[in-house]
Amino acid sequence: MKIPYPVIQLGFILTTLISYGILLRHLKKSLQHTSFTEQKKKNIFSFTIAALVAWGGITAILSLSGFIGDFSSFPPRIIIVLMVPLISIVWMLSTKTTGEILKHVPADKLVGLQSFRIVVEILLWMLFIDNLLPVQMTFEGRNLDVLSGLTAPIVGLLIAGKKIARPALIAWHVVCLALLVNIVAIAILSMPTPFRQFMNEPTNTVVATFPIVWLPAFLVPLAYGLHFLSLRQLFIVKDE
Numbered sequence: 001m002k003i004p005y006p007v008i009q010l011g012f013i014l015t016t017l018i019s020y021g022i023l024l025r026h027l028k029k030s031l032q033h034t035s036f037t038e039q040k041k042k043n044i045f046s047f048t049i050a051a052l053v054a055w056g057g058i059t060a061i062l063s064l065s066g067f068i069g070d071f072s073s074f075p076p077r078i079i080i081v082l083m084v085p086l087i088s089i090v091w092m093l094s095t096k097t098t099g100e101i102l103k104h105v106p107a108d109k110l111v112g113l114q115s116f117r118i119v120v121e122i123l124l125w126m127l128f129i130d131n132l133l134p135v136q137m138t139f140e141g142r143n144l145d146v147l148s149g150l151t152a153p154i155v156g157l158l159i160a161g162k163k164i165a166r167p168a169l170i171a172w173h174v175v176c177l178a179l180l181v182n183i184v185a186i187a188i189l190s191m192p193t194p195f196r197q198f199m200n201e202p203t204n205t206v207v208a209t210f211p212i213v214w215l216p217a218f219l220v221p222l223a224y225g226l227h228f229l230s231l232r233q234l235f236i237v238k239d240e
Contacts, residue, residue, distance in 0.1 A: 114149060121149065
């Protein structure tokens with residue numbers, strides 16, 4: 001049974017807004033426990049919101065205008081949507097400010113938020129049912145990323161109860177990152193570019209449309225960003 005496309009679109013919008021809303025709530029609470037001045041706390045929180053809103057607006061314009069939907073250019077224009085968050089997150093991780101904030105973020109909250117990936121996988125499956133996405137990008141095909149979302153709440157509870165060893169937790173993050181890299185690679189190899197390896201239809205072009213573009217622009221970066229933050233947090237704790 002086909003799912004009305006507007007329902008899927010709404011699903012991506014709500015998943016993005018709710019997931020980042022939860023992340024912002026954790027950031028605000030954690031900032032209150034830092035030694036930063038009140039002005040710096042406000043600046044960090046305001047800048048984060050402004051950056052997210054700006055990026056949301058930019059990606060919406062780029063997708064609605066059809067700019068990133070042009071896969072004939074080389075490299076494909078959608079690479080912008082993939083690289084900007086990656087560069088931004090790597091830069092953010094390298095700052096002392098992030099390190100200080102992470103000391104006050106509950107580790108189980110960072111991991112538990114990864115459960116949003118369950119909803120993402122359901123939305124991808126809905127796109128497949130509507131013949132808008134190739135099967136290999138779903139859990140019926142080669143995408144096993146749903147396992148990350150399903151295990152996240154369990155791992156979060158183990159962290160909260162201090163019932164998981166540090167090496168096991170690191171291994172979970174590494175495996176989940178590998179699953180994410182797998183589906184991102186499949187998505188890229190399913191696009192109508194010279195790199196295309198999956199020739200079945202439909203080709204992966206829906207990710208360049210609004211609001212599905214928020215999948216590579218926000219939701220994928222949220223997934224690997226949370227892993228990076230958790231891993232840095234683990235090493236901060238070890239160093240102390």
